[in-house]
Amino acid sequence: MSTAEQAAPDHEQFAATLSSYLADRLGTTGPVKIRDMERIAVGWSHETWLFDAVWSSNGSEQRMGLCLRRDPGNALLRDKSDLGEQFRVLQCLGDTEVPAPRAYWHQPDPDVLGAPALIMEKVPGVCPSPWRRAGRDFYAAAAARGVLPASFTDALAAVHNVDWRSAGLDFLGVPEAGKDFAHREIDKWESLIEASGHEGHPILSDLIGWLRHNAPPAERLTLVHGAFRTGNLLIDDDRISAVLDWELQVIGDPMYDVAYVLTELNREGTDLLSNVVPRELFFERYQRATGIEIDEQRCAYYQLLYAMRSAAFWMSAAGLYADGATTDLRLARTHWSVTVALERAATELGY
Amino acid sequence: MSSENHELLGRLAEQVRSEIAPAVDGEYRRTQAYMAAVILERLAREAVLGERHATAEADDMAQLLTELDGIELEALSEELAALRANARVAALGDVVEALYRVDPERPETAAALAAIRRVLRRDIDRRMEIAR
Numbered sequence: 001m002s003t004a005e006q007a008a009p010d011h012e013q014f015a016a017t018l019s020s021y022l023a024d025r026l027g028t029t030g031p032v033k034i035r036d037m038e039r040i041a042v043g044w045s046h047e048t049w050l051f052d053a054v055w056s057s058n059g060s061e062q063r064m065g066l067c068l069r070r071d072p073g074n075a076l077l078r079d080k081s082d083l084g085e086q087f088r089v090l091q092c093l094g095d096t097e098v099p100a101p102r103a104y105w106h107q108p109d110p111d112v113l114g115a116p117a118l119i120m121e122k123v124p125g126v127c128p129s130p131w132r133r134a135g136r137d138f139y140a141a142a143a144a145r146g147v148l149p150a151s152f153t154d155a156l157a158a159v160h161n162v163d164w165r166s167a168g169l170d171f172l173g174v175p176e177a178g179k180d181f182a183h184r185e186i187d188k189w190e191s192l193i194e195a196s197g198h199e200g201h202p203i204l205s206d207l208i209g210w211l212r213h214n215a216p217p218a219e220r221l222t223l224v225h226g227a228f229r230t231g232n233l234l235i236d237d238d239r240i241s242a243v244l245d246w247e248l249q250v251i252g253d254p255m256y257d258v259a260y261v262l263t264e265l266n267r268e269g270t271d272l273l274s275n276v277v278p279r280e281l282f283f284e285r286y287q288r289a290t291g292i293e294i295d296e297q298r299c300a301y302y303q304l305l306y307a308m309r310s311a312a313f314w315m316s317a318a319g320l321y322a323d324g325a326t327t328d329l330r331l332a333r334t335h336w337s338v339t340v341a342l343e344r345a346a347t348e349l350g351y
Numbered sequence: 352m353s354s355e356n357h358e359l360l361g362r363l364a365e366q367v368r369s370e371i372a373p374a375v376d377g378e379y380r381r382t383q384a385y386m387a388a389v390i391l392e393r394l395a396r397e398a399v400l401g402e403r404h405a406t407a408e409a410d411d412m413a414q415l416l417t418e419l420d421g422i423e424l425e426a427l428s429e430e431l432a433a434l435r436a437n438a439r440v441a442a443l444g445d446v447v448e449a450l451y452r453v454d455p456e457r458p459e460t461a462a463a464l465a466a467i468r469r470v471l472r473r474d475i476d477r478r479m480e481i482a483r
Binding site: 332333 | 386390446464467475476479483
């Protein structure tokens, strides 16, 4: 049995542990039953479990849909992703217009639930993978109905319109005016590259040198999601019911998120941005909703920064396998994904 | 590695992909089997292409060193000396970093960077023959 399977707890035992934990947190007099428990998307980051907690109160049945994320300790982002930070971000977003799951509990002690964990609201909706044909067909059909493209754009605008100081999100760290945001991101991904132990390639030196030399000043600082695209958004009845995957958020240049929407890498076989929104609609609606003019030159810079981030992700993944932190062969395979990321970077740099 | 072993790796990859992986129970384990096939395919390509790529790299580096000798790069004398002693694409990272420290937009550093990028493009294209 591989390390990944060994790390996934037996369902029954885990459900029993959860039941005790939730009974304590909810203050129930009777037991809490865990129903319909499933682990979704055997991914490379945190484990994600969906379930319903059911208990009796004053003679009537109470049911609460919950989502649990656990950190197995060998996640691709290493120390760049922290469940405690995710919990705090979700709490801060609770009183804003951003559709996000309500965060209930953060359990940092690995002895309680087997690993540090975060329990949040299970929001209704689906999140089809845009990397699969069925997912892209879903998004194409939704786009044709006309509601989801606007909702997608509005959700991003809501993220950028958050008064992050009032919401208490300045704990994420606030870049100084000017080029500090770009330099902080470069430093962050460079540290992940170093931690990976991967040999790298001179194209990466070229990319990092170019990024440092050409860093643009951020004209305005907003909350930035860091990975805003289909596949990270829950959709219910053609509307964004929740923005998920709060692992890469920062206070920074909103063009960083806009660049991620614009990039060809987040769509396949279509001109629809992120497989779902017409470019003209996105530009017009986003600019109107935020008062922020989309700067395509700055977006082009951030697309190169994403090339660095992408290389860093794959190097980290390959490094986890090389170090024996995981036996998941999908991470072993990413050794060659680094090559693909660097080839793309070279093309973006003009050679 | 002999050419017979190259062929063996390739056959092994194909067998894992077409016969073994489809027969594995459980989505996670089946995915792992397919990944093993993907990895074996790439290792097979590396084995087949290794010698040709090494020769091409050596030729590219020899040509690059000649080009760099013709550019005024006094500020990079240390890095260039190290490159001459270890004329491999992997060693170009230090030179590139030094070029950016000097100023990538000065005519001589821009010329050097352009020459290096031509080599990097050929190198990454060779790697893509394996990685695609």
